[in-house]
Amino acid sequence: MTDLRSYLLRRLGFAALMLVGVSLILFVLMQLAPGGPEAVLIGGEFSAEAAAQIRARLGLDRPIAVQYVTWASAAVHGDLGRSFKTGDPVARLIADRLGPTLQLTGAALLFAVVVAVPLGVLAAVRRGTTWDTLGSAVSLFGVSFPSFWLGIMLILLFSEAVPWLPPSGLAEYGRESDVVSRVRHAILPTLTLGLIQMAAVMRFTRSSLLEALRQDYVRTARAKGLADARVVWRHALRNALIPVVTVIGLSLPTLVGGAVLTETVFAWPGLGRLAVGAVFERDYPVIMGVNLVVAAVVITANLLTDLAYTVIDPRISYQ
């Protein structure tokens, strides 16, 4: 048990370290920006005297390490600055947009797993057949499709050619609480993001199940006369799913990054669109804040995946 506890502590420490790393990357980029951090933190034009005043007020004349600590500790306390454009606290802007992004990425991940795992199993069990070919085609196409174009082609098919689904938005105006309307609006964006995400999960399910099917315990299970389906689903797949959980964790950054384009294509009011809009407005505090929060979400999700891993696999060694 102490083993487990020290593993958990180490894993938590690692997550914290990653978050510090991300904040360092953002801080360094801010220092390198043309006009320096005062341009990033204040925005707009200002005279030399004003710049000096601002530097003193913001503590930019202090040593750089002190500046970093000040900036980072404010962020930890939820102070991400104010938007240049609207003057609103960045933390509140982000809080408003986090929900739609989590909803979109969560649904896409669910879709990807629900479709990709059975497809991966089929491809592995029927190795070398049409199912296998189909599976590898799906996974290859998935990593080669530009997501924004896939989204637009889905709109072309399902909202223009056959007007089944709405092409954009979160819900019809004034009907935001209508569940059916919200689900209908979510279908195309979820499909777009999910289809792309499917590829990695499918590919990995296939290869790790193939590996598992070669193991001795599978031969034993077969030898004692168990039905094929039972061997695959009950014995091999359960073990094969362990690395699949890892791959889901590893592909989270891609999933969340994909939301930037998907949200833009479908006018989905999430963090991706908030960030893109902020780029055009040069609204630096918003961009910085969104990045910190998104990284924190990804790192937390990864942490949870790793913890799930220790629950699924009792043999795991806490190294």
Next chain:
Amino acid sequence: MRDGALARLLGHRRGLIGAGAVAVMLAAGVLAPVAAPYSYSSQSLTQRLRPPGRAHWLGTDGFGRDVLSRVMWGSRVSLQIGFAATALSLVVGTVLGGAAGYFGRGTDQAVMRAADAFLSVPALFLVLVVVALFGASLLNTALVIALVTWAPAARVVRAECLALRARDFVQAARALGAGHARILGRHLLLNAVPVIIVQASLMLGQAILIESGLSYLGLGAQPPLPSWGNMVVEGRQFLASAWWVAAFPGLAIFVTVLGFNLFGDGLRDAFDPALRGAA
């Protein structure tokens, strides 16, 4: 190529299809100035939104510009940025990954933890930060793609160097008094070249996807310079009446990226037949 790798590549059907797709897109870009049927920027109000036909094989866009010609010119932007970004990313990834794998200990820890940090920010969000701070330009696009793709390259090279480091010929070189630079450069990295080439092909596809995504957002190549991403976004508004304006440039991206991915798979199988069909 070594040990008949070239022969294996030539016998790899999917790899060849990939190479063919890439070759066609490359040729379209290189030959665009002489072979494109129209100029990429000449507008014609009477020829707006013509469907694909004899005069315009892929139709015309909202300004009456020939879509085929623009797709051909667009491949120049995508491929140039793809190659530049990949080269940059591989240099950084190879140097850092090689150093991490060879020196181990503190160097390894520092490089790999930095790579982990970069990998935990979703690439497109990080790209947005850089573009906001430093502006949108072709050079910045290439730099920013390298910034978000060096980490996977470093991981792959590190793993290869770690495996090679323990081999007898490396021990022998060290016993003969070879310095760090010689062992790392000549014995480790040179032997890691096949892995790096495979990685390059897969990364080219990624780089082109990121570039097209950026120009879709309006943060990459700026009009009137055609890039596949900004052509798709221009076509978005005519989706109901003129599907071809958005469809063909997107198809070009898909074919190119698919080509690089197939070619990369073919290369991997050719260099290392043991890995065939794995992963």
